[in-house]
Amino acid sequence: MNSPRTDEGLLADFRTGDRGALAELARRYERAWLGAALGFVGGRRELACDAVQETWMRIIRFADRFDQRSRFKTWAYRILINRCRDLLEMENGHVVAEMPAAAAAPASRAARPAELADEHDSVRRAVSQLPPEQRAIVLLCYHGDLTHEQAAEILELPSGTLKSRLHAALNELRRMLATEFQP
């Protein structure tokens, strides 16, 4: 029985010209990256797609420079986060906070009950108002594709530090949401 190829092995195969290896990596990660990017760019799907496409481009271009000191997954997420930051900066700075949440909501959500959508957008708006570091911690820690350890590795933080900052960020979120929903 063949064991599944590792991410690093797939990247090495891609370096030798195996496009199928890149397709396999895409099958494993593209949707997860799109989700993470969606969180980082404030729910704008086009921007998330741009971020992921540029992440792929950098992976392809710098595949030779991947030195395996970190795992492929960590390396790729770091690229993705940086691309999201760059794209947001290019979009006239931090527009997440200014962006109307309704405009950013995907079309599929239009069919949701108005109250649910409103609550969801409130959370997105509150997250966007967090300091960048706390926002990254919250988004990565609640991203389904990553464990807390992996999030700590991506952000280059000790695991304990990550958890304490996550705790602080959640408290801040709760405070903001409580203020918002105050009658």
Added chain:
Amino acid sequence: MNPQPDNKLESDLARLTVWDGGAPDLWRAALAAASVAGTKTARWFASRWALGAFGMAAALVVFVALLPSLSRSRLRTYEPKSAAIPSAPSLAKSEAFLSPSFGDANDVARNAGGEGRFSNDNTESIPSHHFGTPSTPGGGSGAVQSPASHATAGRQIVHKATIELLADDVRAAFLKAGQLASEAHGEYVQDSALTGADDKQLQANLTLRVAAERLSDVLNELRQLGKVRSERTDGEDVTSRAVDLDARLRNEQRVEAELLDLLESRKDAALKDIIDLRANLASVRNVIEQLTAQRQNLARLVSLATVLVIIRPSDTPAVPPPTGIGAYFGDAISTMWQKGLRVLADTLAMLLGALIGGLPWWILLAATLLLFRNARRQSCVDRDRRVK
């Protein structure tokens, strides 16, 4: 509406990073874009290599251009300075006693001032006769074939000779040597010097200009003045230069005659034309005068041979060679140290020369690299904008 409970908040947070559509296979588009970008990068690298190659070639050209001047500089700077008495040939090289003829009107001035050196430019060198220390102590009996005898009919040869003598009485030999130039034959002493604090340090230098056909006789008489330490005769065939000067002179004279004819036949021409014609005539006459002076100077060089005479006391102590293994070892170390210093100085001079001489190239190279850097940055910004 109440604040959200924790599990509700966490589920909302989790939903923020969920992609609720299909994967759009962005990796394919990225792969296509990367291949295009890769081609551009390859082109950029290729251009950079081309630029590097161009820079190297430019540096090589600068280096090659500078090399001769550096070599000359090195020769000037590191010409061996013998602690003992310099030999006649080296003195002949360092002490000017005949300027090279460049075929211009300044030849006379250069020869009179004695600032030039022998040159074989535009001349054919006649095989020289170099004699080391004669085996006969008395010297003077060695029969030297007359350089003039080498001159065949119609050939123009400039003769030069150097003779180094050891005399018991330097002062007397100096006076006798000066008297060898016969004014009756148009000969003269070009320059003479007697230097030295005492008799043991005396040294006499004379430059005699003697008739070419008398060179052999004069050398024979010089040999009688002391012991010949070294002797050298050279000849430069300047026939081609003389023929060339004659041809140019005839041509210019023909042009002058034509202009004169034209001036005579066009007396009724416009004043401006006549002035132009006269200006041209003056220019041609100026050239004729220069060529005539050069030709006369060349003829004078051919007719008068140059003899450099160096006279030193016969009891000049020879430099004793180092004896013993210690002295030998010390001398070897000293020599190697001197060589090392020279190599270091040469290297520094070469680097400095390349740095200064190639300054325009370095500036050009830096500017080009800066432009490439800016262009690359601009292309990155443009690409980001396109992606956006």
